[in-house]
Amino acid sequence: MSGIDRRTVLKGSLGVAAASALARPALAKGQTIKVWWNQGFYPAEDAAFRALVKDWEQASGNRVELTLLPGQALNEKIISALTSGDVPDVMYADNAPAQIVPQNAWKGRLVDVSDIVEKVKSSLSPTAIQSAQFYNAEEKKRGYYGVPFKGATLNIPVWKSLIEKAGYKMSDVPKTWDKFFAFFEPVQDKLRKKHMRHTYGLGYTLSTTGDDPNNTFNQLLVGYGGGGIVSPDGQLHTKDPKVRKAVIDTLNSMAVPFKKGYVPPSALNWGDPDNNNAFHAKEIVMTPNDTISISVAVMDNKKWYYDEIATLQLPLDNDGKQVPALLGVELAFIPKGAKNIEAGKDFISYLVQPKHLGSYLREAKGRWLPVMPEIVHNDPYWLDAKDPHRPPAVRQGVLGPTLTWFYVFNPAYAQVDAEHVFSVAAADIINGMSPDQAVDKAFSRMEAIFSQYQIPHQA
Amino acid sequence: MDATVGTTTLGDAAAARGGIRRRLFGEGPHGSDLNWALAFLVPYVAVFLLFVLYPVGYALWLGHHPESYRELFNDPIYLKTIVNTLVYLALGVNLHLFGALMLSGFFTRTNWRVRSLFLVYILPWAVPAIPTFIAIHWMLNGEWGFLNNLLYAVFGIDGPSWLNYRWLALFSSVGAYIWKWMPFWTVIFLAGRMAIPQELYEAADMDGAVGIKRFVHVTFPLLANLYLVCTLLSTIWTLGDFNTIYFVTGGGPALSTHVLATLGFRDAFEVDNPQLGMAAVLSALPLLIPLVVILMRKLAKTEVQI
Numbered sequence: 001m002s003g004i005d006r007r008t009v010l011k012g013s014l015g016v017a018a019a020s021a022l023a024r025p026a027l028a029k030g031q032t033i034k035v036w037w038n039q040g041f042y043p044a045e046d047a048a049f050r051a052l053v054k055d056w057e058q059a060s061g062n063r064v065e066l067t068l069l070p071g072q073a074l075n076e077k078i079i080s081a082l083t084s085g086d087v088p089d090v091m092y093a094d095n096a097p098a099q100i101v102p103q104n105a106w107k108g109r110l111v112d113v114s115d116i117v118e119k120v121k122s123s124l125s126p127t128a129i130q131s132a133q134f135y136n137a138e139e140k141k142r143g144y145y146g147v148p149f150k151g152a153t154l155n156i157p158v159w160k161s162l163i164e165k166a167g168y169k170m171s172d173v174p175k176t177w178d179k180f181f182a183f184f185e186p187v188q189d190k191l192r193k194k195h196m197r198h199t200y201g202l203g204y205t206l207s208t209t210g211d212d213p214n215n216t217f218n219q220l221l222v223g224y225g226g227g228g229i230v231s232p233d234g235q236l237h238t239k240d241p242k243v244r245k246a247v248i249d250t251l252n253s254m255a256v257p258f259k260k261g262y263v264p265p266s267a268l269n270w271g272d273p274d275n276n277n278a279f280h281a282k283e284i285v286m287t288p289n290d291t292i293s294i295s296v297a298v299m300d301n302k303k304w305y306y307d308e309i310a311t312l313q314l315p316l317d318n319d320g321k322q323v324p325a326l327l328g329v330e331l332a333f334i335p336k337g338a339k340n341i342e343a344g345k346d347f348i349s350y351l352v353q354p355k356h357l358g359s360y361l362r363e364a365k366g367r368w369l370p371v372m373p374e375i376v377h378n379d380p381y382w383l384d385a386k387d388p389h390r391p392p393a394v395r396q397g398v399l400g401p402t403l404t405w406f407y408v409f410n411p412a413y414a415q416v417d418a419e420h421v422f423s424v425a426a427a428d429i430i431n432g433m434s435p436d437q438a439v440d441k442a443f444s445r446m447e448a449i450f451s452q453y454q455i456p457h458q459a
Numbered sequence: 460m461d462a463t464v465g466t467t468t469l470g471d472a473a474a475a476r477g478g479i480r481r482r483l484f485g486e487g488p489h490g491s492d493l494n495w496a497l498a499f500l501v502p503y504v505a506v507f508l509l510f511v512l513y514p515v516g517y518a519l520w521l522g523h524h525p526e527s528y529r530e531l532f533n534d535p536i537y538l539k540t541i542v543n544t545l546v547y548l549a550l551g552v553n554l555h556l557f558g559a560l561m562l563s564g565f566f567t568r569t570n571w572r573v574r575s576l577f578l579v580y581i582l583p584w585a586v587p588a589i590p591t592f593i594a595i596h597w598m599l600n601g602e603w604g605f606l607n608n609l610l611y612a613v614f615g616i617d618g619p620s621w622l623n624y625r626w627l628a629l630f631s632s633v634g635a636y637i638w639k640w641m642p643f644w645t646v647i648f649l650a651g652r653m654a655i656p657q658e659l660y661e662a663a664d665m666d667g668a669v670g671i672k673r674f675v676h677v678t679f680p681l682l683a684n685l686y687l688v689c690t691l692l693s694t695i696w697t698l699g700d701f702n703t704i705y706f707v708t709g710g711g712p713a714l715s716t717h718v719l720a721t722l723g724f725r726d727a728f729e730v731d732n733p734q735l736g737m738a739a740v741l742s743a744l745p746l747l748i749p750l751v752v753i754l755m756r757k758l759a760k761t762e763v764q765i
Contacts, residue, residue, distance in 0.1 A: 076728045083521070083733045103731045198602045208714045209729075265601045265620040268712045283602060418730040420714065427713030445535060452530075 029061030031343045034088035036078065039068045041293050041367060048363035056350045062343055071095060082109050087335040089344035095211050097131070097146065097331050099418055102411035104335075105134035105145035106453065111334040114144040116345055120352050120372075124148055127402040128371035131329035134408065135234060135455050146331025147348050149357055150368035153325035153397035154219040154314065157279060157294045157389075158286040161308040162199065166190035170310060177223050177323070180315035181253065184285050185262050191285070201262045203275050203287025204254050206427065208420040210272035215328070216288045217250060217422045218406070223314065223323045224249040227403055234410035234455035238443040247442070248435045251422065255429040268427065286312075290328060295389040296367045311389040313396040327402035329371055354378075366390050369397040412446075412453035421445050522737035531738045536714045536722070543629060544698070544718040544743070550630075551700075552693045555637040556644055560686065563648035564674070584642035592706035595635045596622070599707070625715040628708045632716065636703045644689060651685045652678065684757070691754040698743055698750075719743045 035053070040046045046068055053064045067088070069077060074093045081087045082104055093100065104110050117124070117132055128148040135142050160170055166187040174180045184201030191199045205212035221229065226246025228237055237243050257263050264283060267275070275287040276294050287294070295311055298304045317323050332348045334341060350356060358375040361368055366382065376382040376398050383391045407414035416422075425442040429435055488496050531537055566577050583591065598605040601620030610618040622628045655678065663669075663677045679686075701720040704710065710717040710725065717725065719739055727736025 072728075079728055079731055079733060099729065099731055207709070208711050209709050265623055268620075269596075269622045269709060271709065281603070415730055415732075424713045431713075441535075448533065 027060060027062070027342060027346050030063075031340050032063045032065055033090060033340045033343045033347060034065045034067070035090045035344075035347065036067045036069070036074060036081075036088050037090075037092050038074055038094045039070045040364065042297065042365070045364040045367065048360050051363065052351065052356060052360045055356070056347055059350065060343075060346060062346075064347065075099065082335055085337050087337050089338040089340045090332055090334060090347055092330065092332045094330065096333070097329060098211065098214070098405065098407050098414055101146050101331055101333055102134050102407050102414040105143075106137045106411045108136050108138035109336055110134075110145040111336055111338065111341060112143045112145065113147050113334060113345065113348070116147050116349050116352065117144040119349065120354075123354050123372040123374055125327075125371055125373055125398070125402070127151075127327045127404050128329050130232070130404045131327065131408050132331060135410070137453075140456070146333040147352055148329045148331055148371045149352050150361055151327045151329045151371045151397060152291040152368055153327055153393070153402065154215055154288050154290055155292055155393050155396070156286055156288055156312040156314070157292075158310050158312055159279075159282060159308060160310045162191060162282065162285045163187055165194065173312070174315070176316050176320060177318045178253070181257075185257065185260070187285050188262055196282075198264075198283055200264045200284050201286070202257050203278055203284030204258070204263050204267060205270045205272075205275050205287075206254060206258060206263065206267045206423055206430075207270045208423045208427075210270075211417075212270070212272050212275055212289070213420055213423045214417040215290045215326075217254070217426075218417075219288065219314070219326050220250045220253060221246055222326060222403060223317055224253070225317070226250065227324070230406040230409045230413055232404070232409050233457055234453075235457065236410070236412070236446060236450045238446060244439060244443075247422075247439050251426050251429055251438060252435055255426045255435075258426075258430055268430075291367050292389045292393045293367055296365055299365065306388060309389075311392045313392050313400075322401060324401040324403040325396050326405055327371075327397055328405060330368065369394060371398075373398055410450065410453055410455060412450040415449050415453075416446050419445070419449075518737055519741070521734050522741040524734055524738075527732075527734045527738035528742070530732075530735055531726075531742065536717060537739075539715060540717045540719060540722045540739075543716055546629065547633060547636075547700075547704075547718050548694060548697050550633045551636045551697050552690060554633070555641040556686065556690055556693055558637065559641050559644035560648050560682070562641070562645050563652055564678070566645060566649050567652055581642040581646065583639050584646075588639060588702045589706060591639065592635060592702055595631075596707050596709075599631055622708055623712050625712065628712060629716045632703050632707045635707050636697070636700065639703070640693075644693065647689060648682065648685070651682050655681050688754065688757050691750055691757065695747065695750055695754070698747060 037049060040049070049068075050066070053066055057063055067077075071094050075095065078091055078093055078096065078100055082100070101110065113132075117129070121129060128151065131151075132144045132146045132148050133142045134145045136145070158173075163170060163173070167190055168187060172183070174183050181202065186201075188199065188201030204216055207213055221227070224246040226243050228240060229243050229247070230236055254263075258265075258267070264278060266278075270278070275284070275289060276297065278284050279287050279289075279294050280298065292311055295305060295309055298309070314323050314325055332351065334344050334348070338344055351360070354372050354375055357372065358370060358379055361370055361375070362379065362381055370376060370382070376394055381390075382394045382398075385391065405413075407417060421442050425438040428438040428441065433441075487493075562580075566573060566580075599621040601607060601618070601623065604621070606621070607618035610616050619627060621631050659677055659681075660673065663673050668676050699720055700718070701724060704716060704718050704721045705724070708716040710721050719742065723736040723740035725736070726739050727733045730736075
């Protein structure tokens with residue numbers, strides 16, 4: 001100890017502290033980050049994102065090498081990258097939170113982004129915060145593996161003009177669950193009598209591809225009281241009689257109208273855009289759909305947008321209580337092995353500043369909802385009474401009660417959705433299997449999948 | 460002493476190198492010829508290593524976990540997928556090759572009408588596969604598809620929902636596959652028929668072998684080897700065919716029309732389990748490897764066979 005006294009140690013400690021304090025906030029300029037981003041449904045979405053990228057480039061002095069790809073192609077690229085380890089710095093795909101993030105957070109392949117989320121936590125909705133926390137099986141704990149920035153719930157676009165043609169008024173549409181969906185059956189009957197040979201009342205997607213079948217089934221499940229099928233600690237509750245009954249009710253509510261001819265037969269084979277196309281072709285009077293893409297896609301057709309199409313919120317449950325909407329929260333995430341993690345984080349931090357995020361989502365024509373309620377409160381655009389589509393979506397998905405998707409609680413549910421276990425069960429009922437047998441088969445598959453993703457009860 | 464030993468050793472080493480070279484290159488090129496040979500060879504070897512050996516090796520590595528196969532065999536749709544794959548192979552390969560063999564006889568006629576028809580006939584092969592199969596998917600739509608609208612307009616009947624029933628959907632895909640690929644094999648068999656010496660037919664005519672007899676006793680025996688090679692090749696291609704099922708039925712309804720190629724894709728990129736997807740694809744190897752071995756043996760025959 002002869003050469004080192006207390007003063008020297010203190011001096012040294014202060015020096016190190018000062019150096020690290022100075023080094024941390026400064027992001028080196030002149031870096032290039034690779035960003036893979038989901039292409040928009042229409043050009044305005046891409047233009048809005050490009051504008052945000054340009055703003056960040058100017059503000060940070062860094063550059064973005066941007067790759068925009070449509071959803072399916074991007075998923076393949078992301079999965080390949082995460083498997084091989086040759087990854088970009090920032091990624092976002094529309095259905096990554098449901099199909100990619102849970103499994104890869106589980107495998108420890110994503111960077112923990114708690115530092116970004118913590119900075120904007122006070123602005124985020126509680127569902128958004130919960131939707132970013134996934135279980136890491138390597139570290140045996142949950143962490144933030146994505147930064148929430150936008151979301152969507154299931155809306156119900158309907159053709160007002162077809163309802164009126166059938167001899168009803170919009171005010172005739174019932175407010176409670178079963179009655180609401182049953183209303184569209186006589187609407188179809190009356191339209192058929194008016195020689196609309198190929199118009200169907202209900203546009204349920206019952207296929208085994210894409211997200212729409214899962215979005216519809218799971219939201220209907222919540223409406224029938226089955227929201228506890230997976231608890232936030234990741235446990236599966238197929239033994240719960242309430243859950244079983246809700247699953248049976250949900251499957252029946254989709255399969256029985258199909259068998260009665262109130263759902264287009266081709267709905268068994270629809271891809272994600274097909275219910276949009278069928279709606280625009282007036283083949284269906286209504287269709288449950290995430291985001292307000294169906295309406296926004298025809299925004300330039302003023303007559304359709306303002307007069308003929310309405311966006312309805314979810315009905316009340318059969319007891320007259322409000323049904324929480326499953327909020328699909330979109331996440332930007334960073335893979336482990338990214339070369340510029342700090343610059344990538346800086347880009348995402350810039351994106352989720354309420355001012356930047358509000359402007360970006362608004363410029364993208366508001367198809368997606370902000371996950372920061374203050375954006376909606378501070379900008380009249382989101383609740384503009386003249387717009388017949390965005391305000392109902394905002395009231396339901398931002399201001400109303402929302403639920404976190406089950407795949408956040410356990411990645412096994414992401415696989416259940418990816419395998420379309422419940423679409424297969426609905427098809428089994430359509431093909432003559434009893435609902436009890438179909439549910440037994442589905443639950444057996446679910447239990448097999450969940451056995452591969454075991455999470456301790458307290459996590 | 461040391462110098463002598465050193466010289467001897469160097470001489471032995473040089474002789475050994477020469478031996479290795481002789482073993483590798485025989486009495487082939489030496490000096491600058493050898494350098495040129497290597498210069499031409501290296502790019503091909505590099506491309507082979509990079510784009511053939513590495514991807515195949517990586518795929519085998521991805522699919523090497525026994526756990527993936529356990530998971531695959533426990534998947535309730537795997538068995539159905541195997542059955543579909545075998546049905547798809549049996550029907551797809553045999554129907555379109557037999558049809559091609561028959562039609563190649565028709566297209567040997569030289570009048571201008573047949574030649575014009577031949578041009579139209581090979582169009583499906585010439586157009587890109589993916590938009591074609593998407594168009595077929597739409598044509599088969601039960602409510603507004605071209606086929607059912609045609610049935611309604613002509614006969615006043617509502618056609619079935621072609622893609623809503625497992626076997627109807629699978630046979631629709633087989634139909635689309637045959638439509639797409641039969642022209643290609645027809646061209647191959649047409650070339651085979653044209654290589655048969657005309658004298659053989661003239662001799663057969665003199666012996667009274669005309670019509671079906673001529674086909675059975677002259678044409679088919681001479682084309683048999685070509686037909687077998689085409690069958691093997693077509694089986695290998697059909698086993699790896701992804702586009703037809705993926706774009707015509709999408710594996711539906713209720714995952715009932717998947718074949719191994721589409722199941723592998725689903726497991727890799729929808730279920731986000733590339734190891735499982737690779738296991739699904741590699742599970743076709745017990746069928747694929749014998750086919751490739753037989754094909755290589757047939758192709759290795761030195762004598763010219765039509």
